[in-house]
Amino acid sequence: MSFLIASQILLWSAVLVLGVVCIALARQVGVLHQRIAPAGALSLRQPLKIGDPVPQLSLPGLDGSTVQVGGVRGGRSQLVLFLSPDCAVCEALLPSLRSANAAEKSWLDIVLASDGAGDKHAAFVREKGLARFPYVVSEQLGRSYGVSKLPYAVLINEAGKLSATGLVNTREHLESLFVAQERGVGSIQQFLKLRGQKRASSGE
Amino acid sequence: MASSVSPSAVLELVEIQLACFLALLLSVAALHKLFWRSRALRAASEMTGMAWRSAGMAVSLATASELGAAGLLAIPAYRAAGALLAASIWSAYFALIARSIVIGRRDVDCGCSFGAAHRPLGRFELLRCASLSLLAVVVAALCFASAGRGGASESVAGAGSGAAMLVSEALAAGAMLALYAALDHVMALGPLRPGEIR
Numbered sequence: 001m002s003f004l005i006a007s008q009i010l011l012w013s014a015v016l017v018l019g020v021v022c023i024a025l026a027r028q029v030g031v032l033h034q035r036i037a038p039a040g041a042l043s044l045r046q047p048l049k050i051g052d053p054v055p056q057l058s059l060p061g062l063d064g065s066t067v068q069v070g071g072v073r074g075g076r077s078q079l080v081l082f083l084s085p086d087c088a089v090c091e092a093l094l095p096s097l098r099s100a101n102a103a104e105k106s107w108l109d110i111v112l113a114s115d116g117a118g119d120k121h122a123a124f125v126r127e128k129g130l131a132r133f134p135y136v137v138s139e140q141l142g143r144s145y146g147v148s149k150l151p152y153a154v155l156i157n158e159a160g161k162l163s164a165t166g167l168v169n170t171r172e173h174l175e176s177l178f179v180a181q182e183r184g185v186g187s188i189q190q191f192l193k194l195r196g197q198k199r200a201s202s203g204e
Numbered sequence: 205m206a207s208s209v210s211p212s213a214v215l216e217l218v219e220i221q222l223a224c225f226l227a228l229l230l231s232v233a234a235l236h237k238l239f240w241r242s243r244a245l246r247a248a249s250e251m252t253g254m255a256w257r258s259a260g261m262a263v264s265l266a267t268a269s270e271l272g273a274a275g276l277l278a279i280p281a282y283r284a285a286g287a288l289l290a291a292s293i294w295s296a297y298f299a300l301i302a303r304s305i306v307i308g309r310r311d312v313d314c315g316c317s318f319g320a321a322h323r324p325l326g327r328f329e330l331l332r333c334a335s336l337s338l339l340a341v342v343v344a345a346l347c348f349a350s351a352g353r354g355g356a357s358e359s360v361a362g363a364g365s366g367a368a369m370l371v372s373e374a375l376a377a378g379a380m381l382a383l384y385a386a387l388d389h390v391m392a393l394g395p396l397r398p399g400e401i402r
Contacts, residue, residue, distance in 0.1 A: 005368045008217065012375035019382025026389035033393060 046146035046165060050190075054156045055144060062121055062135040069111055069141060072160040077181070079110045081168070082142055082152040085124035089169050090151040094128055096171035101133070104178065107158075115139040153177055212353055217372075219346035223277045224377035226290055226340055229384065230274035236318065237267045247315035251300045269293055277343070284347035291340035298333035301325055317392050318385060328391055 048054065056071030069080060081097065083090035101110050112135045114121055121137055124130070145154050149167055155177045157163040164180035166173065185191040237244040241263065248266070249259035273293060276286025297316070304312050310324040316332070317323070 004214070004217070005372050008372040009368070009375060012372065012379045016375060016379035016382055019379055019386050022386030023382065023389055026386055026393065030389070030393055 048145060048162050048165075050162055050164065052162050053160055054154075054162050056160070057138075057141060057144070059136040059138050059141060062118065062125060062137060063131075065134070067111060067134040067136050069113075069136065070156055070160060072158070073109070075158045077108050077158050077163065078156045079108055079177070080113050080141070080145070080154045080156070081110060082113050082145075082147045082150055082154075084114050084116070084150050085120050087150045091128070093151050093168065093170070093174070094130070096174055097133075100171070100174055100178075108178075109134075111136065113138060113141050115142055155181055157181060212350075215346060216350055219283075219343055219350060220369075220373055221376035221380075222339060222343050222346075223283050223287065224373045225380040226287070226336070226343060227274040227277035228377045228381050229336070230270040230277070230290060230293075232318075232381070234267045234270040234274065237263055237270070237315075240315075243313065244315050247313055250309070250312045251304050251314060266293070284344045284351075287340045287344035287347060291337045291344065294333045294337035294340065298330060298337060301329050301333060305330070318388055323392055 054070035057069045059067050059069060061067040069078070083093070097110065101108075110133055112130060112133045114135075114137055116137065118137055121135065125135055145152075145165070151168050153166060153168045153174060154162065155164040164177040164185075166177060168174045168177070180191065183191060185194060244263045244266075245256065245259050248254065248262045249256055252259065252262065254262060269289065270293060273286050273289040276282040276289060279286070297314075301314055301316075304310065304314070305325050310326065312325060314325060314329060316329060
């Protein structure tokens with residue numbers, strides 16, 4: 001047996017083992033995908049219920065333009081993110097927000113909302129490079145959605161109805177709102193409840 | 205590398221190992237169609253728009269072609285013909301998948317995954333068919349080059365004994381199939397969030 005064939009046998013044996021290990025790992029990842037519960041935004045008590053039409057508001061933007069929040073907007077959904085320049089968690093969420101904006105721009109418009117003094121917000125927008133997002137300062141808007149904790153997000157679907165809401169601290173929480181809309185559930189809590197019922201009925 | 209091994213022997217070894225892998229893959233694909241015939245029938249019907257009866261004939265033809273190509277690839281004298289037949293089979297699959305994508309039927313289960321789950325048709329499925337087709341063309345080209353040099357048996361015979369060669373070929377084909385199956389499993393994993401991976 002030549003050196004070439006001997007090395008071939010050894011190397012292909014190693015590759016075979018590697019391939020089998022990869023298959024086993026991929027199967028394990030598949031099992032984990034099925035078992036783990038998605039981490040989602042915490043839905044708080046709110047005046048509007050999931051599926052309710054969201055009142056259409058025309059509010060002045062920080063740049064002087066008029067920003068329409070809610071209502072039917074040409075087949076596009078709208079995410080209203082409530083934040084504050086003083087909120088550290090909101091600041092930490094901004095890279096995820098920019099990334100989500102780029103990934104979901106085909107169907108989603110993002111509006112930032114806050115309340116308080118206008119100067120502070122203008123400085124915040126400038127410092128954090130948020131000029132690409134419409135930014136409204138309105139106490140009325142926060143009250144109409146029952147926002148009590150920040151950062152809080154409200155997703156309005158293309159029909160102008162409330163699709164999902166919740167406290168969003170991470171990208172996972174933010175994306176859970178999109179998943180909730182895609183799956184037709186109002187919140188991650190509702191999704192887990194439905195999944196539990198489905199498993200119970202199928203005897204898993 | 206030992207001085208007794210010539211570059212042509214290495215090329216011939218590559219040709220044999222690739223041919224064995226393709227033959228094994230085609231055999232597994234044919235067996236898959238035989239054992240999970242209803243899935244294959246549904247895939248053929250949805251991808252071609254044929255009636256159920258015609259789809260059955262198409263699946264039988266595809267299965268026979270795959271087994272035929274695998275058999276030809278395993279016989280050194282007919283390896284080039286087998287490789288060309290395999291290339292045409294995967295080219296046909298490529299065309300069917302591309303058609304489904306163009307007409308907006310990405311949700312069709314093409315039956316090209318060994319697992320029960322399937323992912324929406326996309327670039328990966330096209331790339332897989334194109335790569336396999338290219339690999340088959342490479343094998344055919346190596347066969348023709350080998351024939352031009354006066355046959356494979358002489359130079360490869362210098363590389364090792366018949367039994368050792370057989371073990372090497374079987375291991376290579378098995379290892380490549382294991383890697384292929386691993387990739388198949390990884391790609392079948394649904395993203396945690398639908399639409400995250402495009």
